[in-house]
Amino acid sequence: MRKxxxxxxxxxCGFFLIFPPLPEKLSLVSVFRVTEEPAAIVxxxxxxxxxxxxxxxxxxxxxxxxxxxxxxxxxxIDNDWAERFPETIKLIQKKKxxxxxxxxxxxxxxxxxxxxINQLNKYEKLFGEKPLWFRTTDETFPHYLxxxxxxxxxxxxGSTFTWTGGKIPPVIDGEIISVSHHRKDRIDLSKxxxxxxxRDFKTLDEVLFGPVGKMKKIPK
Numbered sequence: 001m002r003k004x005x006x007x008x009x010x011x012x013c014g015f016f017l018i019f020p021p022l023p024e025k026l027s028l029v030s031v032f033r034v035t036e037e038p039a040a041i042v043x044x045x046x047x048x049x050x051x052x053x054x055x056x057x058x059x060x061x062x063x064x065x066x067x068x069x070x071x072x073x074x075x076x077i078d079n080d081w082a083e084r085f086p087e088t089i090k091l092i093q094k095k096k097x098x099x100x101x102x103x104x105x106x107x108x109x110x111x112x113x114x115x116x117i118n119q120l121n122k123y124e125k126l127f128g129e130k131p132l133w134f135r136t137t138d139e140t141f142p143h144y145l146x147x148x149x150x151x152x153x154x155x156x157x158g159s160t161f162t163w164t165g166g167k168i169p170p171v172i173d174g175e176i177i178s179v180s181h182h183r184k185d186r187i188d189l190s191k192x193x194x195x196x197x198x199r200d201f202k203t204l205d206e207v208l209f210g211p212v213g214k215m216k217k218i219p220k
Contacts, residue, residue, distance in 0.1 A: 038146040040139070042158040044174040044207035048199045049074070050192075051159060051176060053102050053135065055081045056183040062088045064189040068097065071203045076100040076135050076157070079122045089126065098204070100133030100157060106140030109148075116148050133157045133204075139178070165191050168198045174207060 054061060055078035065075075065088065075092060077099050082089050092099060101123045109115055123131055134149055139158040141149070149156050159178035161169065165187035177195070180186060 038143075038150045038156075040141045040146070040156040040158040041176070041208065043160045043172075043176060044204075045209075046174055047202040047207045048171060049176045049204040049207040050195070050201050051076055051100075051135075051157070051178050051204065053137070053178065053180045053182070054078065055102060055181070056186060057081075057181055057189075058085065060189060061085075061181065062091060064192075065091055065095070065097070068095065071201060071206070072097045073201070074098050074100055074133060074157075074204045076102045076133065078102045079119055079126060082126045083122075093127070098133075099127065099131065100135060101131040101154075103134060103136045105138045106136045106142050106145065109136075109145040110142050113144075116145060120152065120154075130154070135178075137182075163187075163195060168195060171199050176204070176207065 050073035052073050053076045062085070072095070075097055077089075079101070101119060103109070103119055104115065120130070130152070131154055134154050135157045136145075141156045141158075146156055157176070160172055160175040162178040162180065163169070164180075179192065179195075181189065
């Protein structure tokens with residue numbers, strides 16, 4: 001009998017070591033990180049999400065934002081543009097439209113190691129909070145940058161495809177569509193109505209948080 005108790009005790013201790021008790025509260029990692037390892041998100045699980053990269057425009061952009069209705073697209077915003085148009089940023093915040101940080105080309109972060117940190121600090125100063133989403137202008141994420149994003153608990157966001165205002169593409173379930181509004185690369189924002197009519201857009205959160213997201217791994 002004593003032998004059995006000793007064996008049960010040893011087995012119980014082993015089980016505890018292999019399967020430790022779960023924490024009472026989930027860590028912040030599970031709140032801010034969509035992926036379980038460094039990866040650029042390029043597609044979700046269901047529906048369609050619209051993301052707009054903004055680094056140019058004054059009244060045209062403000063008027064367009066004023067007409068936006070839920071579900072809102074994700075606005076990925078260049079810091080310098082946000083600094084030039086504080087009233088537009090106030091409108092975005094008043095309507096509680098989700099935003100992310102638009103960076104430079106991916107290769108720039110390999111040349112200047114402090115670039116991302118400086119951009120992050122500036123975004124926090126302008127918006128009063130840390131971004132959950134980050135995108136480079138060319139949607140490339142070098143491993144060094146991806147590591148910084150991972151440590152900062154910010155998600156690297158690519159896209160399934162970029163729409164430039166031409167022919168409307170067929171719907172891809174879980175698609176994340178990217179549209180740019182830069183000085184030399186932009187569409188008339190009124191043309192987005194044609195894109196809106198072609199599919200039933202959801203928020204990025206709704207498109208992503210399905211059973212399993214489809215990610216693009218970052219090469220080391």
